[in-house]
Amino acid sequence: xxxxxxxxxxxxxxxxxVRSRLAAEGLDALLTDSPEDVAYLTGFFHHPxxxxxxxxxxxxxxxxxxxxxxxxENAERESARADVVSFPEFPGVVPPFRALADRVGRAGRxxxxxxxxxxxxxxxxAELDAAEAVPTALxxxxxxxxxxxxxxxxxxxxxxxxxxxxxxxxxxxxxxxAGGELPSEAELASHVGGVGVATMYAxxxxxxxxxxxxxxLVYAGANSAYPHGLPSGYRLQPGDTFMLSLGCAVxxxxxxxxxxxxxxxxxxxxxxxxxxxRLAQATGASAxxxxxxxxxxxxxxxxxxxxxGLGEFLRHRQGHGIGLGMHEPPWLEDGDPTLLEAGMxxxxxxxxYIPGHAGYRISDSMLVTEDGARPLTSFPRDLDHCTIxx
Numbered sequence: 001x002x003x004x005x006x007x008x009x010x011x012x013x014x015x016x017x018v019r020s021r022l023a024a025e026g027l028d029a030l031l032t033d034s035p036e037d038v039a040y041l042t043g044f045f046h047h048p049x050x051x052x053x054x055x056x057x058x059x060x061x062x063x064x065x066x067x068x069x070x071x072x073e074n075a076e077r078e079s080a081r082a083d084v085v086s087f088p089e090f091p092g093v094v095p096p097f098r099a100l101a102d103r104v105g106r107a108g109r110x111x112x113x114x115x116x117x118x119x120x121x122x123x124x125x126a127e128l129d130a131a132e133a134v135p136t137a138l139x140x141x142x143x144x145x146x147x148x149x150x151x152x153x154x155x156x157x158x159x160x161x162x163x164x165x166x167x168x169x170x171x172x173x174x175x176x177x178a179g180g181e182l183p184s185e186a187e188l189a190s191h192v193g194g195v196g197v198a199t200m201y202a203x204x205x206x207x208x209x210x211x212x213x214x215x216x217l218v219y220a221g222a223n224s225a226y227p228h229g230l231p232s233g234y235r236l237q238p239g240d241t242f243m244l245s246l247g248c249a250v251x252x253x254x255x256x257x258x259x260x261x262x263x264x265x266x267x268x269x270x271x272x273x274x275x276x277x278r279l280a281q282a283t284g285a286s287a288x289x290x291x292x293x294x295x296x297x298x299x300x301x302x303x304x305x306x307x308x309g310l311g312e313f314l315r316h317r318q319g320h321g322i323g324l325g326m327h328e329p330p331w332l333e334d335g336d337p338t339l340l341e342a343g344m345x346x347x348x349x350x351x352x353y354i355p356g357h358a359g360y361r362i363s364d365s366m367l368v369t370e371d372g373a374r375p376l377t378s379f380p381r382d383l384d385h386c387t388i389x390x
Contacts, residue, residue, distance in 0.1 A: 001205035002156060004251040010149045011043050011081040014142075015063060018146040021138040022059050025111065025287075031106070031111035031128070033120055036324040037139045038065070040253050044080040045208050046071055052097065052120065055082065056104055057310065063082040066100045097127040105129065111136035137371055142330070143323050144330065145343035150253055150369060154322070154345055157248050158365060158376035160199050164214065164246045165379045167195040172236065172263070172388055174244070182263075185231040188244070189218040192338035196248045204250070212326075214248035216256070224359040227315050238264050238390050241273075241358035247326060254326045256347055257377035258363035264390040266383060273352060273360045274312070274383045280304035280350040281362045281381065284318050284332075288348060288366050288373040294336040301332075301350050310352050319347035320364055344368040 006014075018041065022030055032038070033054040039045045041055050042065050051068040065082035067075050073085040085103045087096040110130040112121060114137050125133050138258035146154070171191050175182050183191070196214025200207050207213075218231045236242055240263045247256035260277070262270050301318040305311060317333035322345045330338035332346055342345070346368065349362030364375035365380030380386065 002203050002250075004153065004204050004206055006043055006147075006210050006251070008079070008081055009247055010147055011041070013147060015041060015057065015081070015265060016357050018057060018139060018142050019059060019061070022057070022111070025136060025138060027059070027111040027134065027136065027138075028108035029056060029130075030112075030136070031056055031110055031124060032116070032139055034113050034115050036328075037113060039323055040139065040143055042082045043082045043251055044075050044078050044082075044208055045210060046074065052123070054100065054124070056100060058104070058107065062104070064100060064103055065149045065376075066097070068096070068253060073081050093125055094367055095123060097124045097377055100124075101127040108132070109134055111138060111139075113139060140329060143328070144321065145341055146323065146345060151343070151345075153251035153253040154171070154255055154365065154367070155376055157250040157253060158248065158257065158378070160196050160248050161216065161246055161255050161257040161377055162379045163199055164192040164196045164216075164248065165244055165259060168192045168218070168244045168246070169261070169388065174320035176388065176390055178198075182236040184233050184235045185218045185220055185223065186233055188236075189215060190229040190247055192216070192218070192244065196246075200248070200250065208249070208252045210246075210249045210252050213250070216244070216246035218245070219243055219359070219385075221358060225353045225355050225357060227353055227359065227361070228255060230269075232371055236263060241360065243361060245360060245361065245363070252324050254322050254324070255365040255367065255376055256322065256326065256363055257379060258349060258361050259379055259381065259386055260360045260362060261386045261388055262383065266387060271359075271383060273354065273358075274386070275350060276305055276308040276310055277350055277360045278381055278383070279308075281348060281364070284348045285364070285366060285373060285375065288332075288340060288346060288368060290340055290342050290370065292340050294330050294332045294338045294340060295334050297340065298332045301348070305350060305352060313354050315353050316351065318348050319363070321346050340368050342368050342370045348375075348376055
């Protein structure tokens with residue numbers, strides 16, 4: 001069975017990485033309530049709610065996980081790599097962060113995650129005895145480069161994503177062969193998501209449940225011209241362009257894989273659109289390599305579409321970082337000068353969207369290597385393989 005949780009030793013390496021950044025920023029401690037940061041630092045996954053869950057790390061090696069009492073046993077069951085302290089309930093007769101303040105004592109400069117809401121900041125630092133509170137993105141940046149153990153989780157998620165794509169195509173071909181009505185977008189979405197979840201539970205010893213665990217966007221015809229359109233009751237029709245935009249998470253680590261298909265013999269326009277996106281995606285893959293700025297890779301990728309005379313149909317950037325979030329920095333976009341590094345995982349997903357006709361997008365999750373990048377997802381990308389004969 002495939003192991004989905006990081007070992008204590010791997011989590012220790014992650015914490016050491018973050019502590020080195022604490023020192024570099026001149027911070028004495030860190031506070032974060034991001035569910036993804038909590039999972040990254042301690043291995044504890046939870047369903048966020050109004051009850052605070054937060055991690056405190058100091059430069060001296062202390063890691064404390066604050067949870068509501070109803071989550072304490074879950075944190076212990078998941079072997080959270082931290083000293084667990086709990087509060088009874090929210091909002092509480094005694095404020096929740098009092099339990100953390102009692103545990104950690106006085107602190108100097110405390111960095112807090114930039115995604116923390118003003119309400120949560122106020123509640124935390126009303127109780128914590130800190131000389132100074134400083135916003136910091138240090139955990140976000142630490143998450144850019146994955147450990148080898150994390151890359152193995154992403155690779156397994158890619159294997160399952162490819163299987164989901166295969167299952168969606170297989171369902172349509174079965175319906176075509178049977179001569180009945182084709183599936184609806186909603187039926188396809190339910191089917192591929194079910195295949196992904198079932199594959200995990202059949203082969204993993206301890207499924208880490210996050211949202212979404214497996215699934216994605218399925219849209220056809222004119223509906224696919226909306227980049228993030230949601231599956232509907234629309235039933236696929238001969239001649240449709242349709243998109244399977246799928247992904248899943250293994251051990252909380254995400255992957256996405258997206259392909260655009262044609263039902264029946266492609267028209268000249270369908271081939272032109274698909275080929276342009278396919279070339280842009282191939283160019284974008286070559287542009288992703290260590291030492292390049294994200295904005296440079298984005299320009300190389302999207303310029304292919306502009307040069308094909310289809311720039312008016314662009315709606316978004318080349319891609320984004322992937323990790324404990326499906327969308328996270330760095331961003332492959334004109335405004336992000338972040339240098340790509342070996343060990344990062346980013347999406348490569350150029351697309352065009354023609355109103356009233358369809359959308360065309362091809363995406364792979366790319367692992368940046370020492371000398372370039374390679375896709376973790378491997379389902380065929382060219383139109384000949386993405387045509388379903390009728």
